[in-house]
Amino acid sequence: MISDSLSGLTPFLLYFGTGLAAMVLFKVLYALLTPFDEWQLVKQDFNTAAAISIGGALMGFTLALASAAKHSVAYSDFLIWAxxxxxxxxxxFVVVRFVLMPNIVSKIENNQVAGAVVLASVNISVGLLNAACMSY
Known part of the structure; x- marks a missing residue:
């Protein structure tokens, strides 16, 4: 009975490990798109707006990533949808930065929480929509 329960351990580890790696890759790519370093703003300056911004981005991506893992029919399918x-x-982020709120960068650097909440909300909303659209 225990061996039956553990039969899914290898796929779990593969998907979970890949998911964690994808989250790290997303954070790196997101940081490249932003002209500021969220981690530095959070760790050194205790910038709440930066924490909200990066937290919303990671949550939005992870929501969609979780849906990709749940609905994929094979590991390669998971990679494509991730x-x-x-x-x-x-x-x-690009749409918020250049279309909706062109001054979002200065708002976050200046620790203006309202702008960060909007950015995080857009990221989480896109992640939810993204996740729902992957339920094929």
């Missing part, structure tokens, strides 16, 4: 989820989340 990449699509990542692209959608990165695009969300």
């Amino acid at each position: 990449a699509i989820a990542m692209a959608a989340q990165l695009l969300a």
